[in-house]
Amino acid sequence: MTQVNGAQVQRLQALYQMAVELSALRSLESVLDTALRHCLELTGSQFGFIGLTAVNGKALDVVAIQGFNPSSSFYHHNHLIPLRPNIFARSVLENRAVRSVDAVTEPNRVGQPPGHPPVGTFLGVPLRLQDEPIGMIGLANRPEPYEDDHEQLLLTYAAQVAIVIRNAQLYEQLQANNEALEQKVRRRTRQLEKAKETLAMKATQLQTLLSETVDVQERERQRIAQDMHDGTNQLLIGALLELKSAHKRLGNGDLALAENSLETVQNILHRVEAEIKNIIHDLRPPTLDALGLAPAVRRYAERFEQYTGIPCVVTVQGEPLRLPSRMEISIYRLMQEALQNASVHAQTGRTEVALVFEPDCLRLAVLDNGRGFDLTAVQRHNSGHLGLLGMQERAESLGGSLLIDTAPGQGTRVTLTVPTLENTEVKM
Numbered sequence: 336m337t338q339v340n341g342a343q344v345q346r347l348q349a350l351y352q353m354a355v356e357l358s359a360l361r362s363l364e365s366v367l368d369t370a371l372r373h374c375l376e377l378t379g380s381q382f383g384f385i386g387l388t389a390v391n392g393k394a395l396d397v398v399a400i401q402g403f404n405p406s407s408s409f410y411h412h413n414h415l416i417p418l419r420p421n422i423f424a425r426s427v428l429e430n431r432a433v434r435s436v437d438a439v440t441e442p443n444r445v446g447q448p449p450g451h452p453p454v455g456t457f458l459g460v461p462l463r464l465q466d467e468p469i470g471m472i473g474l475a476n477r478p479e480p481y482e483d484d485h486e487q488l489l490l491t492y493a494a495q496v497a498i499v500i501r502n503a504q505l506y507e508q509l510q511a512n513n514e515a516l517e518q519k520v521r522r523r524t525r526q527l528e529k530a531k532e533t534l535a536m537k538a539t540q541l542q543t544l545l546s547e548t549v550d551v552q553e554r555e556r557q558r559i560a561q562d563m564h565d566g567t568n569q570l571l572i573g574a575l576l577e578l579k580s581a582h583k584r585l586g587n588g589d590l591a592l593a594e595n596s597l598e599t600v601q602n603i604l605h606r607v608e609a610e611i612k613n614i615i616h617d618l619r620p621p622t623l624d625a626l627g628l629a630p631a632v633r634r635y636a637e638r639f640e641q642y643t644g645i646p647c648v649v650t651v652q653g654e655p656l657r658l659p660s661r662m663e664i665s666i667y668r669l670m671q672e673a674l675q676n677a678s679v680h681a682q683t684g685r686t687e688v689a690l691v692f693e694p695d696c697l698r699l700a701v702l703d704n705g706r707g708f709d710l711t712a713v714q715r716h717n718s719g720h721l722g723l724l725g726m727q728e729r730a731e732s733l734g735g736s737l738l739i740d741t742a743p744g745q746g747t748r749v750t751l752t753v754p755t756l757e758n759t760e761v762k763m
């Protein structure tokens with residue numbers, strides 16, 4: 336059994352204290368600084384560095400320096416040292432301790448970069464993990480040459496340092512991974528919150544749209560009832576009275592006057608017929624079912640011109656197709672809504688409806704050269720205005736898309752594109 340003398344006990348105790356101090360550290364930077372300070376203390380060196388292998392083991396990255404305070408540009412240019420078999424790198428390449436009494440006179444010495452302090456005595460030891468070098472500790476300029484004891488002490492301590500460095504690296508890696516993960520989670524949470532808000536907004540809008548639709552239907556019924564009461568019904572009452580008087584006049588043998596009355600009745604019935612046609616047209620345009628979209632749109636444009644005084648040009652391109660009636664009426668209603676908006680809001684002098692039958696889709700464009708509007712602002716604050724939203728919903732329910740191209744002062748173009756391949760019924 337080897338005898339342990341007092342000085343060795345002291346050294347062992349110092350080494351133990353240092354190991355304890357070192358293993359309490361977390362960040363790589365503090366591990367490197369503390370380890371290097373300990374090494375200088377253990378060996379009475381003036382200068383030292385820790386290098387870790389880098390660039391696939393082809394270079395040494397000097398990650399800590401003490402006893403010399405390099406400028407940041409010096410450090411930047413010189414911290415990567417190629418691993419060549421010179422006195423400084425041999426401890427890594429040969430995986431052993433290397434000593435020199437005077438580095439300047441070493442056969443394989445390398446010149447030092449300008450600004451580097453001169454190196455005299457030198458001791459280098461590898462930092463090993465499972466016997467493989469991951470870097471080295473280099474110490475220099477101990478006033479006396481380095482002895483076996485220093486080498487042993489440093490090798491023992493370096494084994495501890497290597498483990499603590501690897502732990503700190505893993506810890507930092509873990510921190511970075513955690514941070515990246517947290518960022519991802521935060522980003523995803525924000526996206527989800529936004530999606531939730533959008534969905535909630537959409538649900539509210541749809542709810543409003545639904546109740547508005549019910550209201551509109553109710554109002555529409557009221558209007559039709561009113562129209563029939565004020566128009567058709569009054570006319571029919573007039574016709575009945577006129578018939579009564581014709582009857583009376585016939586009874587009196589007043590043939591000429593009776594004929595007058597009958598003529599009046601005939602005229603009234605013509606007007607009733609016209610009124611009823613109008614009402615039927617509003618309920619469901621008969622041209623649409625009988626002849627399809629293009630003629631129905633033309634017919635509506637004529638009526639639109641009559642009622643609003645705004646010219647409406649209709650163009651049809653491609654070969655008109657018949658679509659399921661549910662789709663045709665939906666497209667027709669969308670066109671009505673867009674033209675209605677043009678007449679109410681655009682202050683326009685001209686409108687146009689273009690129907691383009693492509694081989695696989697139908698495009699409907701409704702445009703005006705009026706005052707245009709700020710679409711984003713309208714969409715953001717569109718409570719109560721549900722025409723645009725309704726058009727959007729119609730487009731989606733048709734499996735198509737709606738594009739509203741507008742800006743203040745630039746007119747408005749509403750374009751609906753609906754895929755037709757699977758929906759084509761009969762070729763006209």
Ligand SMILES: Nc1ncnc2c1ncn2[C@@H]1O[C@H](COP(=O)(O)OP(=O)(O)O)[C@@H](O)[C@H]1O
Nearest residue numbers: 676677680681707708713720721722723724747
């Ligand atoms: N062709 C257009 N020209 C100018 N402004 C328009 C046009 N179409 C829509 N707008 C603007 O967009 C708003 C929303 O339209 P819409 O949803 O149809 O609701 P509403 O017609 O009931 O106001 C309108 O109030 C108007 O300011």
Ligand SMILES: [Mg+2]
Nearest residue numbers: 675676722723
């Ligand atoms: Mg509208």
